[in-house]
Amino acid sequence: MTEHSNQLSNFHGGLKLSGHKTMSITSPISQAKIPAKVIIPLHQHIGDSGELLVKTGDKVLKGQPLTQPTSYVSAPVHASTSGTITEITEHKIPHPSGLSAACVVIETDGKDEWIELTPVKNYQQLDATDLRNIIRHAGIVGLGGAAFPTAVKLNPGPTHTIETVIFNGAECEPYITCDDMLMRERADEIISGIQISLHVLNSDNGIIAIESNKPEAIGALKQAIKKNNTTNIKVISIPALYPTGGEKQLIKVITGKEVPSNGLPADIGAVVQNVGTMAAIHQAIHFGKPLISRIVTITGKGVKKPQNLDTLIGTPMSELISQCGGYKENADHLVMGGPMMGFTLTTDQLPIIKGCNCLLVESSDDQQTQRRVMPCIRCGECARVCPATLLPQQLYWYASSKNFDKVQDYHLFDCIECGCCAYVCPSQIPLVQYYRFAKTEIWNLERDRQKSDHARIRHDFRQTRLEKEKQEREERLRKKKEMLAKKKQENPETADKDPKQAAIEAALARVKEKKEQAGINPKNVENLTEAQQKLIEEADSRRQQSKVE
Ligand code: SF4
Ligand code: SF4
Structure with missing residues (x-):
């Protein structure tokens, strides 16, 4: 990798937003209580669910795997504390659609008893594949919110040369402070995880990129680097501009390069990892601990004591709210994530998942600024702020008219759903909702197309098989006819007879011939009594009768 200069670039658009961050950083990270039960969704990441390893009634220890990965892009989930599995059932999960999904419900025993842990003594002696395997089986996924399996991201493949490894501490969305607090309080763990990732x-x-409005975090990481005599990791302060923490935007700021449309960071030699993920890697390698907890920011004007809680995965959200003093009277609705990219939840009876960085309780005061939607006035403000250099107005137009070909021509899938366009729209159009709708519809259509492609392939295959079977039958029939014709030629007398009947007649003739040759006559028929003679005659008569019939 080439040493990076401190020359920073800008990305297109973006917004300067009020941070609202101070309310949740007035106290250190606290440990969330162990709840009476944890609800652990089997699928919490991008990729395939794992295969279930447990059943109802099992006693489990903290860190025990509940699933094992079934494909390359997959991550296991683990028991986040010790207890007994009371149910494996569909339960509501935090998702914009309000979906339910398979979850393991554990009644906790309060002992918080770990499985036997196997830390790595010297990770530098292990090769990359072995380390990726440990990270994979520890269930580590990107903790910035995307929840992409980290082991996959740490394997850019032989065709990519990685020149820039960026560790994302930007945390640019308002209200969210979990990474900021982690960097302040656990800088050593982050540096340790970064060294493993670089290996x-x-x-x-490696470069740690942090927004300039987090001086404490910048100071803590610099101090940790100094303390560990680290020379290969640099902390860079970047301008606080939303959404600078977006993967593509951060790469542009640090390297000046653009990730191509539909491309990956690795295509231009870059990898971006979240700082929280680095702390998780440190725990997995140096302590053998899988990902069973994360820091969650509980904040907003509608909660009494905003703060950051180190939380067991599967803890019901309601428990965290209650640990933060409960809802204020003006609490209006609950959002998972921040105000720009998060989504509203319909209940707080949902489990914390690996990708949940923030619970934002918005108040009725926030609601007063709610939108009254007007027609688009073609002001172009949305395009001015779009960090992905898209044309949001056109995207809106084609998404709302369900012109899904055209909306893709305008690069819908490069939209990072940052919400900048909707934020500045004077007509208050909920633009991102239209983009999410269009994406979902296109995915559904694509799934249907794949299904119908499969059905067509299956149909074609069946037709081919039936045609082949028909040809084989016809060929057998042709051969039989040929054989019969040949026989007729050889023996015209028997050729027309039914072959079975001919065989019976031939057998009877052979028996008759043998009898005649041997001169066989009935035996023991001399000196019969009258009664015996009568029985023979009756039998003869029955035989004759049966022949007649
Ligand atoms: S900002 Fe809103 S009103 Fe202006 S062009 Fe974009 S969609 Fe239309
Ligand atoms: S939500 Fe999409 S279209 Fe709107 S500004 Fe962000 S990237 Fe651009």
Whole structure:
């Protein structure tokens, strides 16, 4: 990897937003209580669900795997504390659609008893594949919110040369402070995880990018670097501009390069990892601990004591709210994530998942600024702020008219759903909702197309098989006819007879011939009594009768 200069670039658009961050950083990270039960969704990441390893009634220990990965892009989930599995059932999960999904419900025993842990003594002696395997089986996924399996991201493949490894501490969305607090309080763990990641990626240097409005975090990481005599990791302060923490935007700021449309960071030699994920890697390698907890910011004008809680995965959200003093009277609705990219939840009876960085309780005061939607006035403000250099107005137009070909021509899938366009729209159009709708519809259509492609392939295959069977039958019939014709030629007398009947007649003739040759006559028929003679005659008569019939 080449040493990076401190020359920073800008990305297109973006917004300067009020942070609202101070309310949740007035106290250190607290440990969330162990709840009476944890609800652990089997699928909490991008990729395939794992295969279930447990059943109802099992006693489990903290860190025990509940699933194992079934494909390359998959991550297991683990028991986040010890207890007994009371149910494996469909339960509501935090998702914009309000979906339910398979979850393991554990009644906790309060002992918080770990499985036997196997830390790695010297990770530098392990090769990248072994380390990726440990990270994979520890269930580590990107903790910035995307929840993409980290082991996959740490394997850019032989066709990519990674020159820039960026560790994302930007945390640009208002209200969210979990990464900021983690960097302040657990800087050593982050540096340790970064060293492991650099070893896996075979890279010499890493860059930690942090927005300039987090001086304490910048100071803590610099101090940790100094304390550990680290020379290959650099902390860079970047301008506080939303959404600078977006993967593509951060790469542009640090390297000046654009990730191509529909491309990946690795295509331009870059990898971006969240700082929280680095702390999780440190725990997995140095302590053998899988990902069973994360820091969650509980904040907003509608909650009494905003703060950051180190939370067991599967803890019901209601328990965290209650640990933060409960809802204020003006609490209006609950959002998972921040105000720009998060989504509203219909209940707080949902479990914390790996990708949940923030619970935002918005108040009725926030609601007063709610939108009254007007027609688009073609002001172009949305395009001015779009960090993905898209044309949001056109995207809106084609998404709302369900012109899904055209909306893709305008690069819908490059939209990062940052919400900048909707934020500045004077007509208050909920633009991102239209983009999410269009994306979902296109995915559904694509799934249907794949299904009908499969059905067509199956139909074609069946037709081919039936045609082949028909040809084989016809060929057998042709051969039989040929054989019969040949026989007729050889023996015209028997050729027309039914072959079975001919065989019976031939057998009877053979028996008759043998009898005649041997001169066989009935035996023991001399000196019969009258009664015996009568029985023989009756039998003869029956035989004759049966022949007649
Ligand atoms: S900002 Fe709103 S009103 Fe202006 S062009 Fe974009 S969609 Fe239309
Ligand atoms: S939500 Fe999409 S279209 Fe709107 S500004 Fe962000 S990236 Fe651009």
